[in-house]
Amino acid sequence: MPRLKSPSISPHFDVIVVGSGAAGLYAALCLPTHLRVALVTKNTINMGSSNYAQGGIAAAVDPSDNPFLHLEDTLKAGVGLCDYEAVKFMVENAAEAIAHLVEMGVAFDRKGEKLAMTLEAAHSRPRVLHSADTTGRAIIDTLVAKVLERPNIQVISQAIALNLWLAPQKDRVQGISLLHQSKIQWLKSSVVVLATGGGGQIFAQTTNPEVSTGDGTAIAWRAGAILRDLEFFQFHPTALTKPGAPHFLISEAVRGEGAHLIDEKGYRFAFDYHAAGELAPRDVVSRAIFHHLHKTSSDPTHAHVYLDLRPIGPERIRYRFPNIINVCQQWGIDVFQEPIPVSPAAHYWMGGVACDLMSQTSIRGLYAIGETASTGVHGANRLASNSLLECLIFAAQLSRIEIEPNLVARDSDISQINSDWNREMEQIEAIRQMLPSLMWESAGISRHEELLNQALYQVNRWRDSLASFEIVKFLANLLPNEMIELNSTNAEEQLRITAETLNLLDLGYLILKSSMSRAESRGGHYRSDYPKTSNDWNVHTLIQGDRLWKSSTKIKSKRLKIKSIGS
Numbered sequence: 001m002p003r004l005k006s007p008s009i010s011p012h013f014d015v016i017v018v019g020s021g022a023a024g025l026y027a028a029l030c031l032p033t034h035l036r037v038a039l040v041t042k043n044t045i046n047m048g049s050s051n052y053a054q055g056g057i058a059a060a061v062d063p064s065d066n067p068f069l070h071l072e073d074t075l076k077a078g079v080g081l082c083d084y085e086a087v088k089f090m091v092e093n094a095a096e097a098i099a100h101l102v103e104m105g106v107a108f109d110r111k112g113e114k115l116a117m118t119l120e121a122a123h124s125r126p127r128v129l130h131s132a133d134t135t136g137r138a139i140i141d142t143l144v145a146k147v148l149e150r151p152n153i154q155v156i157s158q159a160i161a162l163n164l165w166l167a168p169q170k171d172r173v174q175g176i177s178l179l180h181q182s183k184i185q186w187l188k189s190s191v192v193v194l195a196t197g198g199g200g201q202i203f204a205q206t207t208n209p210e211v212s213t214g215d216g217t218a219i220a221w222r223a224g225a226i227l228r229d230l231e232f233f234q235f236h237p238t239a240l241t242k243p244g245a246p247h248f249l250i251s252e253a254v255r256g257e258g259a260h261l262i263d264e265k266g267y268r269f270a271f272d273y274h275a276a277g278e279l280a281p282r283d284v285v286s287r288a289i290f291h292h293l294h295k296t297s298s299d300p301t302h303a304h305v306y307l308d309l310r311p312i313g314p315e316r317i318r319y320r321f322p323n324i325i326n327v328c329q330q331w332g333i334d335v336f337q338e339p340i341p342v343s344p345a346a347h348y349w350m351g352g353v354a355c356d357l358m359s360q361t362s363i364r365g366l367y368a369i370g371e372t373a374s375t376g377v378h379g380a381n382r383l384a385s386n387s388l389l390e391c392l393i394f395a396a397q398l399s400r401i402e403i404e405p406n407l408v409a410r411d412s413d414i415s416q417i418n419s420d421w422n423r424e425m426e427q428i429e430a431i432r433q434m435l436p437s438l439m440w441e442s443a444g445i446s447r448h449e450e451l452l453n454q455a456l457y458q459v460n461r462w463r464d465s466l467a468s469f470e471i472v473k474f475l476a477n478l479l480p481n482e483m484i485e486l487n488s489t490n491a492e493e494q495l496r497i498t499a500e501t502l503n504l505l506d507l508g509y510l511i512l513k514s515s516m517s518r519a520e521s522r523g524g525h526y527r528s529d530y531p532k533t534s535n536d537w538n539v540h541t542l543i544q545g546d547r548l549w550k551s552s553t554k555i556k557s558k559r560l561k562i563k564s565i566g567s
């Protein structure tokens, strides 16, 4: 790992960026260099979904492609709920973002001189740029190196943002509270950028890393920001499924290159469910697997299907998927000889903190980017490889940020706490374990009112029971400008687990509530009691506090009205 800069932290920055994935790193780099920027991250600087990204980054940069086709594919995958202007902005600016990555040194694969492209599900053209099957790592390594060269950016790693610090009128941010090096302290800034990634850890089966506990979304919600479309979660069809193994992603690019999905008997079943077979949109393929297993297996919850790479050919497999070969080998699977056991897993959260084109949320000074944000580009279902692109395009908007007159932080009062939370931790950790299974069974690939209701009841009981815990009250009653020194690293770990568990419980409540309200099926949200898509639901769901409402106007797709947007 690269060495990080000095750990001593000033209490005052021009901008605080929370999260060091593609979105947070790129934002920090795009911010004007005269600004003092804190880049806060809860693990090492390179840990996050971005680093795990395999398939690549979508951009219509090949002469045979154009942004209009990319726009059309994105709108189609989003099933009526994409924000047209946001998608248009993203696809039109894709070429510039890619050029910037290349200029910084990201080594995308090439075919001769030209950038190589692969096909992924629901793209009408091969337009996914890649660096073997570790595209995320190639991008993150480059961005990290650039960030570490920048004197105006202070990286604060192993530091978890707990909450936002709002001005007394609650109308604007003025910083965050931070748990770091056995201390809780407040960092002051009139601009906070939430780039904390997704929340896959809320589900028992997920491709997301451990840091993906939806912290930024929960933090924004508690501060009163408007959140959007939280019911839309994407389940990736093909995660490795082997006892003891993590749900390691087997990239969609594998199917793009020609791999077949087969069942226990070797039957290629995907075409029974959609004319595009394995390359139908992700939600369709995930549900196809779900339904096929329910039709053919006596224990569908624990069953899996297989992904057979052999139709691709050994040379191409070796060239394109070295990491997948390695990881499978570690779990005893020789991809040249046998198919990989796979099943769907929670992968990407389309919903998030509602933002405009400038990445601004409903709270003054608060921005959200990357998977934490709901910019409107994904609608009800994200098109493959559009996420890394979204991270870059909307993070770059921060280059145009206007900083409000600076707030001067006064010195913190220091107090110490002698914590004794051991007895409470047992129950908190038990809830942390049980919640993802409850969510997977009730709000996973197939949802139904009765199960959603039961799960909501249980989540609310957990939230109520934890409210009286000393450690929870301690976190809820932190006072701005008070620096608290903890008496042990154990206490720091206990606070981290508690903070993440509370975030996951808040998000569980919000996802279940949103999923109950949407009485139809669309994109990543499938209700077995309302299996059809309904025109009445061509609207967003919005949540602020406990209030949930539908966006007032129906969303109209403009895709038939436009001819072309550049080329």
Ligand code: FAD
Pocket: 018, 019, 020, 021, 022, 023, 024, 040, 041, 042, 043, 045, 046, 047, 048, 049, 050, 051, 052, 053, 054, 055, 056, 057, 058, 135, 136, 159, 160, 161, 162, 195, 196, 197, 198, 207, 208, 209, 211, 212, 213, 215, 216, 249, 347, 348, 369, 370, 371, 372, 384, 385, 386, 387, 388, 389, 391
């Ligand atoms: P992340 O990269 O997840 O970064 C979040 C950051 O926030 C991390 O640094 C984390 O430590 C930090 N953080 C979280 N909470 C806190 C807190 N409370 N305090 C401080 N720091 C915090 N998309 C594509 O477009 N193409 C792909 O090929 C692709 N492949 C994928 C493969 C996998 C296995 C996964 C999981 C996702 C993939 N995606 C892909 C989706 C895409 O990678 C993510 O949506 C995107 O990288 C998210 O970037 P981000 O910067 O928003 O968040």
Ligand code: SIN
Pocket: 053, 054, 055, 056, 249, 250, 251, 252, 253, 348, 383, 384, 385, 386, 387
């Ligand atoms: C994959 O490689 O299948 C993931 C691509 C994505 O999530 O966009």
